[in-house]
Amino acid sequence: MSRYFLRNILVFSNTTTSNTHFVTRTMSSIPTPSHRQFQLRVDPLTGNSEWVVIEEQESQVDMFTEPLLATTSYLDMLNDSPRNRAYCDAINKTVTKPCHVLDIGAGTGLLSMMAARAMSSSNDATCSTSKGMVTACESYLPMVKLMRKVLRANGMERKVRIINKRSDEVEVGVDIASRADVLVSEILDSEFLGEGLIPTLQHAHDKLLVDNPETVPYHATTYGQLVECKHFWRLHDLVNTEANVSDGIHLVPTGFEKSLYVKPHQLAMHCDALKEEMELLSEPFKIFEFDFSKRPDSYGEAELHVKATKDGTIHAVVSWWVLQLDREGSIFYSTAPKWISCPSDMNGSLVPGAREWCDHWKQCVWFTPEKGLRVCTDEAVQLRAIHTDTSISYDFGTQSCLKEVGYQQCAARIQKSQIALPPERMAIYGDNSWRCSFIKVLSNALRKKISSICVVADDSIFLTVAIAHLSDTSNVLSFLPGLREQGARYLEDVSVANGYSMDRVAVLNKQSQLTLHDTHERLVDLFIGEPFYYGGDNMLPWHNLRFWSERTKFNSILSEDVLIMPCKGILRACAMSLPDLWRSRRSLKEIVGFDHSVVNATLGACGDLPASEESPFLPFTIWQCGDVKRLSEVFTVMEFDFMKPIHPCSGTAKFTVSGICHGFVLWIDWVLDAENSVVIPTGPDQRYWKQGVKLLSVPVEVEKQGSGADKCCLTIISTSFDPISGEMELKHIFS
Incomplete structure (x- = not known):
């Protein structure tokens, strides 16, 4: 989970200590009497939600902090000893005299305390002088509350000043007296840019930092490697995996190959777990370099020529990054997979990789199109890398959509008419054994029903299409609670290829109780689900018992011999x-x-x-x-x-x-x-x-x-x- 989205933008999180899920957003556009935040509580068994105001009061902050933060990656990050030691050493080398240090996205205040301690240990003055100060910028109120507790526990509450705002809301002369001499930050995700690093640095250099500031980290390099791995192929290429099944159902029929797709972004994954299934088809190569001490560009391209080291099929680019935390280039941190024992920095020197497993930073995977790209030993592979404000993408010369309109515009255009599924769901829908299991049970049930009313309670487009395909007399009512209008358009798009008419398929666009009026005064014969709820990728397994809750809600309109699937x-x-x-x-x-x-x-x-x-x-x-x-x-x-x-x-x-x-x-x-x-x-x-x-x-x-x-x-x-x-x-x- 992105810690930046928790602090500054948006977070989805499931809790195990209460009956709610939470979404948090700072509603800065709404006039409020104070810096107010709104917390969206979502019941996992009903999908019902409500907004709750979080303010500065102790009771309200404590009520929401624990269940929300328990499933973030903060704890994992704080347990990352190589990361902590690298930052500490770099800050000690950088903050050697009284100065103004700004910590953006301060979290628990760890980097701020490192800076305050380094300043206090200098021979010239202490952090309490007018020349030396540490400002911690943290927008998320529950985290601010936690930071205050940490600062008090370490006697640092007077040495670190907290600003409960987004960094791009901070103003010199209003929130801080002067521009900062040193920036310390850790707003990095596995992809490197996904937590808003570039816009944050741009605003900081424009409005909050002196010219030529010191920064920790100082520099970063992203690396990549071409790999062959069928697991990666299955995660995105439903067109070709579906071609290997024989049930006659076409989730991606000819002409609608983009009807179901995986969003064009990098997938964070522990690639070490797949090492035995991978063929490395190139040496590691540099992609982009970023200098934290200078204002970064919002857009960048790199034309790469990567030599294949063996014959194979490129299924993905596996990428990682290496931080140079100090200006001199002696302190590094790497997110490289373990098979990269000595990643190189930008000067060619050897950098020890991080050896401890951690979950807050992984490697990233970018899928090559369709079945992949076949290469031969010593063949030069042309690879175009593109970075925007928040993402890095790749083009092997086959993604014309990306070339014509750019990564974000293409993704937005696709989003309007097609369904973006998680990679794991794409792999499931292409799995012959999984499909056969459902088809077997549905076929047996439909043979016993001349004309049936079938309700699909979840977001399963597969089951909706399967029933309509298997029975030309059944009527299908799908709730598709997460997909809604997109799901309805999709079902219409693929109806001809799957041999059904939309007059037998309806998407019920409502959350209220299903009544006999909706079923034309007939009782429901089949009540089914996978279960799968769109947007619930990080839910606990038993939160899918929402299917059981839905089945209970519709109990009065189920026939006596209704088929419940799963039962x-x-x-x-x-x-x-x-x-x-x-x-x-x-x-x-x-x-x-x-x-x-x-x-x-x-x-x-x-x-x-x-x-x-x-x-x-x-x-x-x-x-x-x-x-x-x-x-x-x-x-x-x-x-x-x-x-x-x-x-x-x-x-x-x-x-x-x-x-x-x-x-x-x-x-x-x-x-x-x-x-x-x-x-x-x-x-x-x-x-x-x-x-x-x-x-x-x-x-x-x-x-x-x-x-x-x-x-x-x-x-x-x-x-x-x-x-x-x-x-x-x-x-x-x-x-």
Whole structure:
């Protein structure tokens, strides 16, 4: 999750400590009595939302801070020791005398405190003199509140002045007395530009900084490498993956190849997890260089000629960046994958790569068009790189749309008439086994119905098209709660290719109760979903039980022999060794000499917490979580019977564990038919779904001293599901 969007623009976040999801926006265009922020609370089981005002009062800030910030990447970032040490060393080298230091996007105030300490340790004066000051600019009110606690805990509240504004709202002579001599900042995402680095630097150089300021970081270089990897191909090329299936359903028929597409932007991913499946087809190459001490350009191009090192098919460009934090070029930080043992800086010297797993910065993947680009050894590949204010894109000479109108204009034009799906959903829709599972159950059900009323409760365009394709007498009512008008236009576009008429398909553009008036006084025969809710990519698995909530809401218009698909959900779990993930989420004590223990509960830490506090459930794609290992068999915790209205559920499971257990991983397998013969698994072995992770406060080590289950640790976990909040609770006992 982007920390810049949390601070300055917009954030979507799911919480595990209350029944809401949150979106936060500073409504600067609305006249308000103070710097007011609005928090959008969204119920995961209904999709209903409401705006709530957040103001400076203690009670209101505390009420929203903890659940919102627990699922951000702040904790992971603060646990990144190489990053912290690099910034500390660079700030100590740069801030050597009293001066004005500006920290943009200050977060918990760590960089501000580093600067204040460096200034205080200089021989000339202390930070309290009129010549020396540190200004921390942070727009997000809950984070400002947390920063104040950190500053107080470290005796720094009088050495760092906080401004609760966006940096482009700060004015010299109004908010700060003078322009700053030094800029320290960390507003970088995995792509490098996605957190608004360029517009932030432009405004800072124009309005807030002296001429030729010192900056930390000082310089950055982005790198890339051409790779072959079929996993990348499956994530975006539905046209060709669908050509390999035989169900007769055409989600991307001829002439409508762009009807479903992945947004043309880089995908952040832990590429190390795919190293064994990759062929590296080039040496690493430089793409762009950025100088923080100068005003950056909003647009840039680089014409690259990259030599292929072996025969293969280019499926993607994998990219990363290297920071030079000091002017002299002795302090670096790299987001390179582990197979790049010594990335080079812009002068050709060797830079040690960051070796610890972290989740706040990953590598990025840019997909090549369609099936990829075939190359031969020593062939020169022409690659055009383009950067805008907030993104980097690539053109291999086949993306004429990008050449003609530019990256952002092209993306905006496509957005008006087509549907942009997450890469994982594109891969699922192209998976023959997944499609066959649904087609099998639907075909059996429709054979028993001469004329049926079918309701698609979620955003599944596949199921809507499938029913209309399989039965020429069924009427399909789709809610498409996230896709709405776009979904309706799409269904009309592909109707001819799939052999159905739109007079049998309707998208219900309303959130209210479905009535018999909508079904022409007929009861519903099929009530189905995948489940899939557009925009819910970072939801916990059980938040998809929104399908169960919807089914309950429409209970009065379901026929007695209605087919519910899926008919059941099975909550499964296993104990796992997750050392990298646990380390990245562990509670904080000192960070380069600064006490951060006051942030642990707010940021959802694990380890060294009071007995009454636990780390929250977090959504993760387990196969990308670094070093992972199963320590138990997969076991069933509880079942959700969708044939009945939604109700509280609980379950208990006993199992044995052997090894160092860092937590439990939970997911839901979706049972499609009453015979339990067709199941859609979503566990850690499945790459296209996120699982829910419950990290332990302290890892539990169980040494296996012999053979047999009696030499392992018997473990009991109990879970309960609240149908009002949509949240899950888990308790465990190691005996």
